[in-house]
Amino acid sequence: MEKYTEAYRYLDNAKEILRTKAKKDGKFYDDVKYVRMACNTAYSGLLVALNDYFTQKGIKYPRPKGKRTQSTNVDFYKKNLAKINKTKLKEFNSAYNHLHLFGGYDGDLAVVVSKTGLEFAKSIIDWIDKQMK
Secondary structure (H helix, E strand, O other), rough: OOOOHHHHHHHHHHHHHHHHHHOOEEOEEEHHHHHHHHHHHHHHHHHHHHHHHHOOOOOOOOOOOOOOOOHHHHHHHHHHHHHHHHHHHHHHHHHHHEEEEEEEHHHOOOHHHHHHHHHHHHHHHHHHHOOOO
């Protein structure tokens, strides 16, 4: 299975978690645990697609000694996306903020937060999908 196909599966799983477990109530979800789970799942799917894309482009993740930190991860993606496509960099920044920070860490219950993050992640994965064909 191609990595970007796997990335779509992550997004589908995130949507399913939101739809069936987070219990939407108007403009908000009721269960922060499942919002965090869904947002982290979607963000992971985005990273799966980007990792495969960068590997195909010959861009290797620098492996620092010791524990890898999240800021190193984000800097790597931002730096390399900036070289390739500035629009996708902007989308990545928004996906990172909405999915990883607001949803995954903060557990923001606003439906619009996770929805926006999912849209940006899908846009990037769609772009990778087209680039790899």
